[in-house]
Amino acid sequence: MPRILHPKAPPRPKWQHQALAELQQLVGFPSISTEPQYAGAVRACAMWLADHLRGIGLDGVRVFETPRHPVVYAEKLVGPHKPTLLVYGHYDVQPVAPVAAWTVPPFGGLVRGNKLYGRGASDDKGQLFTHVKALQLLLAGGQPLPLNVKLLLEGEEEIGSPNLGAFVRQHRRLLRADWAVLSDTNLISVEQPSLTYGLRGSLAAELTVQGPQAELHSGIFGGAVLNPLQALSEMLAALHDADGRVAIPGFYDAVLPASVAERAYLHRHGPPDAQLLREAQVGQGWGEPGYSLYERTTLRPSLSITGLSGGYQGEGVKSVVPPQASAKLSFRLAPGQDPHEVERQLRAYVQRLTPPQVQATLRSQLHAPPYTVDPAHPVMQAAAQAYAEGFGRAPVLQRSGGTIPVVSLFEQHLGIPTVLMGFGLPNDRKHGPDEFLYLPNFWRGIRTSLTFLRRLGRFPTTSLS
Template sequence: MSVGSNGVVYARSHRARFVAELIEFVRFASVSAEPKHAGDLRNCAAWLAAQLRKVGFDRVEVVPTRGAPIVYADRLHAPGRPTALVYGHYDVQPADPIREWQSPPFEPVVRGDNLFGRGAADDKGQMFTHVKAAECLLRTAGSLPVNVKCLFEGEEEIGSTNLPAFVRRHRRALAADIAVLSDTRMLAADRPVITESLRGALSLEVELRESAHDLHSGNFGGCIHNPLQALSEMIARLHDRDGRLMIPGFYDRVRPLTREERAYMAEAGPSDAEILSDAGAERGWGERGYSLYERTTIRPALNVNGISGGYQGPGVKAVIPARASVKFNFRLVPDQDPHDIDRLFRAYVRRIAPPTVRLAIRTDLATQPAVVDRNHPGVSAAVEAYKKGFGNAPVFLRSGGSIPVVNLFQEILAIPTVLMGFALPDDRLHAPNEKFHLPNFFNGIATSTHFLMELARIGLGAFHDHRATSFPLQAATMEVVL
């Protein structure tokens, strides 16, 4: 029996413990967006570090930042072999609205083949597959086939605020040949996916003010421009009837796809019906001339994430609100730059804002789009790993989501990231009743195990050869200075 197969057998024989540990992990209310959970984030990071020490990583550190701690670990006993940097995030989205959960979001429970709880799939369950894969190999073979470094952060859900400075400061310690993260989706439990592109993101908040305080709508209705009405009128001027954005210059740098690329997407990707089913919606909406899958991956979009202003309680309150605000989120495609789009958006909003209100715009997040090279040896290793872990070859799909660290690793460490996801379309990421399919948890552990074995089989030379023809990178150093 091969080393990888022994590891898979080990995982199966320790199934109950692995699930119990994942339940412990999900129980932490590590919500990075809410300051009241700062203690939960610290406790979760400490728990994760203890897990990494127990598994057998040599160096494990919990590094404080101005926000949530960063957990680093490594095991570097394979000289002359590739180095893999495993990334994940232990922070989670807020659980609101709580009333829609069938069970408390931070009291994880197994129902059937699924573990329910906030963060079960995004990203605790997916990242934990790599920790457990390392344990399987170390317990059965006594070593890892390649050098492994782990970088787990607690701020991904709020834009990885402190991660860029950390990566720049420790770029030598983080040097690697390939990064891998599991924070994306498959098509189905038997249809694995390697994500080959991500959309960028730009989040802004627009606020309108009219008066110093709320006004009586009987005394002032009809003579004072209601900020909520003005805001609604502005929102209505962002899209035309065909679903295209009306911001001048917005589409100037959108990268067009060839007919062959779109044909592959139509064949391999989800159908309109599948996407509507996953969304629980009856009809689609968006830019004319594109499928729903194309609208969410190769075309940019602007979403209204929330509107606030005025009275929100029960019954009637006859007021004109003093202020109104809206949260916007752009999803951008190659080669759109979020900073350029920020500038274009601000200019357009200032143009359409009525003179009767005071306007303020704040940028909260800016993330570049990303594209992964299908021909990279790390991607080839992932293809073979999926075949062994799930029994089927993966397809290459584009994602409408954004993961800031992919560009960060490319720009600072000059390494690509393999996006090897294990979540399912119905895992309800960011929504109530989030879950993780436990068969995917164990198939993910097997896939991660085989991924490390495949990296060793491919060898360091393949990475050096590919690097020489793509972008320059100094040889990965074994020096660790944190």
């Protein structure tokens, strides 16, 4: 078995000390994009990144305003005779609540052993920083870059990139490239690197049920007026059947079945059910029959209820019938599904389920189609070779159950494939308390990015597009 290349234990080289200190600064920004009170921190993070990119020698650094959070752009162009790579990352992060569940400061950038803790350490500040540091090392060498490089760093990925589509359409010429690379996915394990070739799509929606115009005394009106919380609960229960399949009529009609060969490959190289249950810290799985847990989270679609609100939430008792209740719904879509068609199906089903005593409204918030890139594409082969050199072992192919809206935007508006070159781990607690970046993968990621940049620089400008 090939030897895994581990970075040298302390003392680290001087550049590693500097890179780690800078990453700690970046993680220190509470750049939570979804909560308005952190808008200033999101902007401060964008400005820090812009200054940092200028400082390492990139050109054309600009901070573009959007209706909500800024986009940071930078480039280093060596000439039209060389191909161009577009590097994408996001500097915004998820909320940290419940703060009491954290054992370290969420934005402290604390290093313990071989882990750097903090919200965004893995998703996505640490991962995007691998490419920034690789570029810095190349530029510090005094030689021209092996290819043209453009960077696009956004501050709204965690809220579905609502303004990125308009930005990409408006700046097609500025963003023109041969390929894109994005590091916001996971490796299979510490020992085994992996290259992601598929993502599920996404539809996010909020369902609200309205009953009386104001709170009613439950002793006077309970049993006489339909409670919106009860109506919503019954509607939500009808979204799945007893076997765990989504019960929306027509929901599975467009799903493209995976081939026997693909299912066999994923079975050989993907995580077994027991591992996924351990990572989820649950004792038993749930979901669509006939598929492994890995297949359910990558090849098959799903519907999750991610939030519920309505009624009294304080201590003790308040005897009321609430005026309304709401639920947040998160669909993950399989190859072949269109998020707009799924929304249409959902609206028709909600209308059918709504009792006549209440009114239901549905507000959609995110539409992102599924994405697949051919693993045999030459740019994917270059990425696989870079992993083999950076990690000392060839990667296996994997699908991810997550959604990254930008890859479809690049495919639709720029006509380029995106390489999903992740360096996170399945257990690094993304979106949860005590999120961390495994530092050995940070150093290996930088080495992998260096190799990837050099390999792409050998291709002519149009051979892989």
